[in-house]
Amino acid sequence: MPGTAELPVCDIDVFSPAALEDPEELHRVLRGAGPVVYLSRYDVRALARHEEVHAALADWQHFESGSGVGLANFRHEEPWRPPSVLLEADPPRHDAPRRVLRDILAPSALRVLRAAWQRAAEELVEQVLTSGTGEFDAFTELACAFPLKVFPDAVGLGPYGRENLLPYGNVAFNSFGPVNDLVRADAHRVAELSAWVNAQCAREALTDDGFGARIWAAADRGDLTRAQAPLVVRSLLTAGVDTTVHGLAACLYAFATHPEQWQRLRERPELARVAFDEAVRWQSPVQTFFRTATTDVTIAGALVPEGTKILMFLGAANRDPDRWDDPDRFDLTRDPSGHVGFGMGIHQCVGQHVARLEAETLLTALAARVEHIELTATPGRHLNNTLRSWASLPVRVHRTR
Incomplete structure (x- = not known):
């Protein structure tokens, strides 16, 4: 194949259960191999260093999203659902939906939600702390429960069926990888989940x-077409739940394993947003995204032919030692800005301020009531082709009162 001979070749299955369960060693291998690596199993180029990932994410002209942000190439393959008008579109098709959501989800527009979300966080923390022995699954009781309450409320969903949001997101993010056992395991639910989500967008x-x-x-x-409106709502429901849930779980895991950082947050609760961004950098809930080369393009001296799929390892870039000091450490004294956990450029996550507000309100409510968080057992991972997901996070907390 043209352009592959000069590249380092990796034949590891980057979507194997072992790689998805514990990706750090794979990331070290890919970063060490070179700025561009040919993944022979999937016939794609991989970027795992921060410099190249950051640059590719920001360069939509040469690395398009419109051909799909997964392994499937929409130039040749029919997607299983209508492509996202945000995530899987480029200008000019991308512009109007992005502009509408940017205004709706702007920080100034979210200020009206702060007080209500802070009350909801305090009520949830109180309920969790007083309903048992201080031992509970923080993934289910906090990281899932809070976003599944406040975010669907903010979107305007009714109270029933919200348990479908995480399974639908799991299906959607799995679909960005190959058709492997993870995809096949949920194939029987795709029609049901899609129908439910589509109904909520009306x-x-x-x-x-x-x-x-x-x-x-x-x-x-007239800022959007009536055909675009339900697709924009669907984009919110697809991308606005899972990533926040697993980002919050990453925060709680980080504090359970770095007790000195929890004390730092308790002393300075204004660090809650920094903590969330540092957890997103450290654990990268969204591990990978694909782009497609729109023309022959050179990356770090390596030719990437037009039409080629590029797999960007966001999690690897976020722990690149050439970009971050001591990158494997969760550290609230670090400035995590510049991480690519929310993407970069025109496709950067439009809802990231929503996620930060959810994290800020929940973490500050928890810090006011909890002196210490510790794990009581090994946390469980839920494997997904794209997400660094959790299944359980068993903890014990010591309350302040």
Whole structure:
């Protein structure tokens, strides 16, 4: 194949259960092999160093998302659902939906939610701390429970069926990888989950005071088409839950394994947002995304032919020792800005401020009531082709009162 001879070749199955369960060694191998590595099993180029990943994410002109952000190439393959008008689109198709969501989810627009979310976080923490012995699954009781309450409320979803959001997200993010056992395990649920999510995106299914209603109002104004509106709502529901859930779980895991950092947060609760970004850098809930070369392009002296899929390892870039000092350590004295856990450039996560607000309110509520967090057993991982996911996070907490 043209352009592969000069590249280092890696024949590791980067989507194997072992690689997904514990990716750090794979990341070290890929970073050490070179700035561009040919993955022979999947016929793709891989980028694992921060410099190249950052640059490719920001360069939508040469590395498009419109051909799919997974292994499947939409130039030749039919996607299993209509492509996302945000994640799987480039300008000009990407511009109007992005502009509408940017305004709806802007930090100034989220300030009205802060007080309600802070109360919800305090109520949840109180409930968890007073309903048992101080031992519980922090993944289920906190990292899942809080986003699945406040975010669907903000979108305008009704109270029923929210248990479908995480399984749907699991299916969606799995689909970005190969058709392996993880994809096949959920194949029987795809139609059911897709139908439920699509139904929630209709105007009549949404309350009149949430993000969803504002998206439909944008369509009424002509800022979006009426065909785009439900797809934009769907993008919120696809990308706005799983990544926050697993980012919060990463925070709680980090504090359970770095007790000195928990004390630092308790002393300075204004570090809650820094803690969330550092946890996203350290654990990278979104591990990988693909792009497709729009033309023959050279990366660090290596030719990437037009039409080639590029697999960017966000998790590897976020622990690149050439970019971060002591990158394997979770550290609240670090400035984590520049991490690529939310992407970069025009496709950078438009809902990242929502996720930060969720994390800030939950972590500050927890820090006010808990002196210490510790693991009581080995946490469980849930394997996904794209996400660094959790299944359980058993902890013991020591309350302040």
